Amino acid sequence: MNEKEQFTLLKKNLTYCYKHAPHYKRSFNEAGVCPDDLKSLEDLSKVPFLLKKDLRSYYPTGILAVNKRSVVRYHASSGTTGRPTVVSYTKADIDIWADMVADCLKIAGVHDGDIIQNSYGYGLFTGGLGLHYGAEKLGASVVPTSGGNTARQVQIMKDFKVDVLCCTPSYALYLSEVVEQSGTDPKELPLRTGIFGAEPWSDSMRKKIEDAFDIKAYDIYGMSELGGPGAGMECTLQNGLHIWDDKYIVEVIDPKTGETLPPGKKGELVFTSLWKEASPVIRFRTGDISYMYEDECSCKSSVQRIGRLLGRTDDMLIIRGVNVFPSQIEHVLSNIKGVSGHYQIYVERKGMLDEMEVFVEVTEEIFNDSMGDILELRHAIEDKMYAVLNIHVKVTVVEPSTIPRSEGKAKRIIDKRLM
Amino acid sequence: MVFQISVFLENKPNRLYSFTKVLNEADINLRAAMIAETGEFGIVRAIVDDPDAAYDVLKKNNFTVKKTQVVGVEVDDAPGNLSEIARVLGDDGINIIYIYAFSISGQNKAFLILKTDNITRSRDVLADKLGLRIITQEDIIKL
CATH class of the missing domain: 3.30.2130.10 (VC0802-like)
Structure with a gap:
C-alpha cells in the first residue's frame, strides 16, 4: 500500500474517531487540531498521543467509538494499579483481526491443513483467542491447548503430529526440555514452525529454540491495546517485523520529547490503528522500544517494518507473558500491615520458566515472637499478589533495613533472565 | 515472671x-x-x-x-517432670507453643521456659497443681 492510500485511510479513520469517540473529540479539540487539518502523513505528528493511563480511565468498557450493544467481545490486559485496560471488539473487528493474524501466519509459511497447537492462554488475554481465530481463518486445524499442563501439551504435540506451535518463547524452550525428559528427541517431532511472542526474546534465545526442535521460530508482535497479537510479524526471511500498512501507521518517537524519529533511530513505538471500530487507537504510546527499517523487505508483505523489541520505556516486566508493573506490587504491599514500603523484585528463569520473587521487609508491628504470624503474612501477600497479577509470586520476608535504599530512584528490580 | x-x-x-x-x-x-x-x-x-x-x-x-513474657519454672532434673507439666496444662485447656530448658550446674535442677497461649493461667496452674517454683528475673540474674 502506498503513502497516498494510507493517508486516505488515516483521514477516514481520524474523522470516524473524532465523530464517534468522545475521548478523541476532546483530546483533538484541546490540542487544537481537527482531522481536516491533516494534509499529509507527516501531519499526524500534530495529533495528540494516547497514553495507557487514558485507556485505563475508560474501565470497564474501554475507549468506545460504537454503541455498547455492538460490542461482541471484550479483552483486557493488566493495568498498573490492578485495574485492567479493557479493549472492545465489534463483529467486524473480530473478523479483521482474524484476517490479520491469518496473514501473519501465512508470511511465516503456515498454511491450511497445518496442525497448530495454540498454547497461548485463552481468556481475557488476547493471545489465545487471537491466534485461534487467525489460524481457523487460515484453514489450519487448531488444537486449543491453552497454557499449562505441560505433560499433556507434550503428549498432544507428539500424538497429533503438530506442525506449528504458538506460545511464549520461554514456554517453547521449557516444552523442548520436557519433551527431552520424556525420552523423545525434540528434533524428531514433526514440528516445523514456531510462532512466538508476548514477551521480548533475543536472537540467541531464538537460536536455542530453533536448535532444540529443529524448527524455524518467528517473532509475532502485538498488545491488547492494538487489538492483540498480529500487529507485527516476521516473514520467513526473519529480517524485522512487518506492520500491515492497511492496519496501522507506526511511528518511532523520542520518549522524552515526543518528537518523531527517522528510520534506524531507536525510540518508542507509537501505533495508530486504521481498522478498529470499537476501540480505535490514535498515536498510542506502546512503551516498547524499537526502530523502523528504511528499506523494503523482498517479501513485499508491507512497507512498514520494525526491528525486534529492544526494551521498554517504563519498568514493566513481562513474566510468562503477563505484564507486571512494579507499581502493582507496591499497591498490594501498601495495603498490607506488617511490611515496610521497601521491596525488591527478583526475576530469574528457572528451567526456562520465569520466576518472580518479591522481597519484603518485616516490621516490628507484625513481629511478636510468633513464627505462624510471619508465615501467615507471607501467604497473605502471595495470595493478594496472585489475585492482582494472576501469576504466582514467591514472597520472602527479610529483616528491616536490608533492602538497599538507593539515592534517587530505588533499584527495585533485579532481572537475571537471559533474554 | x-x-x-x-x-x-x-x-x-x-x-x-x-x-x-x-x-x-x-x-x-x-x-x-x-x-x-x-x-x-x-x-x-x-x-x-x-x-x-x-x-x-x-x-x-x-x-x-x-x-x-514467658513462664519459667524450676524442676528437678529427673524423668517424667516435663510430661507432668504438659499433662496439667493440657487438662486445663492451655496450648503450649514452645518449650526450652536449661539445667543449672551442680544443682540437679533445670529451668524450664514455656510459651503458652495463656501465660498467667499457666503460671497459676503450674504453681497450684504441681507446686512448682515460678522463677523470676532475679533467678536468672543470679545464675
Missing part, C-alpha cells in the same frame, strides 16, 4: 553472629537460647541477664526485636 528476647533473623551465614556480637559488646550474658527456623528465616529466643538492656541495644542496631 521472666522476660525473653525474640529476634527475627534471616537464615543466612553470619546473622546469628551479628546478633550475639551486639549482646557481647553490650556485656549482656546469654543464659539460654533457642532457634526456630523455616527455610528463609528464623526466630532466635533468648534468656539474658538484662532483657531491657538487650532490647535497647538490639533495637538500636536495627534488629526486629520483641520482649515477651
Whole structure:
C-alpha cells in the first residue's frame, strides 16, 4: 500500500474517531487540531498521543467509538494499579483481526491443513483467542491447548503430529526440555514452525529454540491495546517485523520529547490503528522500544517494518507473558500491615520458566515472637499478589533495613533472565 | 515472671553472629537460647541477664526485636517432670507453643521456659497443681 492510500485511510479513520469517540473529540479539540487539518502523513505528528493511563480511565468498557450493544467481545490486559485496560471488539473487528493474524501466519509459511497447537492462554488475554481465530481463518486445524499442563501439551504435540506451535518463547524452550525428559528427541517431532511472542526474546534465545526442535521460530508482535497479537510479524526471511500498512501507521518517537524519529533511530513505538471500530487507537504510546527499517523487505508483505523489541520505556516486566508493573506490587504491599514500603523484585528463569520473587521487609508491628504470624503474612501477600497479577509470586520476608535504599530512584528490580 | 528476647533473623551465614556480637559488646550474658527456623528465616529466643538492656541495644542496631513474657519454672532434673507439666496444662485447656530448658550446674535442677497461649493461667496452674517454683528475673540474674 502506498503513502497516498494510507493517508486516505488515516483521514477516514481520524474523522470516524473524532465523530464517534468522545475521548478523541476532546483530546483533538484541546490540542487544537481537527482531522481536516491533516494534509499529509507527516501531519499526524500534530495529533495528540494516547497514553495507557487514558485507556485505563475508560474501565470497564474501554475507549468506545460504537454503541455498547455492538460490542461482541471484550479483552483486557493488566493495568498498573490492578485495574485492567479493557479493549472492545465489534463483529467486524473480530473478523479483521482474524484476517490479520491469518496473514501473519501465512508470511511465516503456515498454511491450511497445518496442525497448530495454540498454547497461548485463552481468556481475557488476547493471545489465545487471537491466534485461534487467525489460524481457523487460515484453514489450519487448531488444537486449543491453552497454557499449562505441560505433560499433556507434550503428549498432544507428539500424538497429533503438530506442525506449528504458538506460545511464549520461554514456554517453547521449557516444552523442548520436557519433551527431552520424556525420552523423545525434540528434533524428531514433526514440528516445523514456531510462532512466538508476548514477551521480548533475543536472537540467541531464538537460536536455542530453533536448535532444540529443529524448527524455524518467528517473532509475532502485538498488545491488547492494538487489538492483540498480529500487529507485527516476521516473514520467513526473519529480517524485522512487518506492520500491515492497511492496519496501522507506526511511528518511532523520542520518549522524552515526543518528537518523531527517522528510520534506524531507536525510540518508542507509537501505533495508530486504521481498522478498529470499537476501540480505535490514535498515536498510542506502546512503551516498547524499537526502530523502523528504511528499506523494503523482498517479501513485499508491507512497507512498514520494525526491528525486534529492544526494551521498554517504563519498568514493566513481562513474566510468562503477563505484564507486571512494579507499581502493582507496591499497591498490594501498601495495603498490607506488617511490611515496610521497601521491596525488591527478583526475576530469574528457572528451567526456562520465569520466576518472580518479591522481597519484603518485616516490621516490628507484625513481629511478636510468633513464627505462624510471619508465615501467615507471607501467604497473605502471595495470595493478594496472585489475585492482582494472576501469576504466582514467591514472597520472602527479610529483616528491616536490608533492602538497599538507593539515592534517587530505588533499584527495585533485579532481572537475571537471559533474554 | 521472666522476660525473653525474640529476634527475627534471616537464615543466612553470619546473622546469628551479628546478633550475639551486639549482646557481647553490650556485656549482656546469654543464659539460654533457642532457634526456630523455616527455610528463609528464623526466630532466635533468648534468656539474658538484662532483657531491657538487650532490647535497647538490639533495637538500636536495627534488629526486629520483641520482649515477651514467658513462664519459667524450676524442676528437678529427673524423668517424667516435663510430661507432668504438659499433662496439667493440657487438662486445663492451655496450648503450649514452645518449650526450652536449661539445667543449672551442680544443682540437679533445670529451668524450664514455656510459651503458652495463656501465660498467667499457666503460671497459676503450674504453681497450684504441681507446686512448682515460678522463677523470676532475679533467678536468672543470679545464675
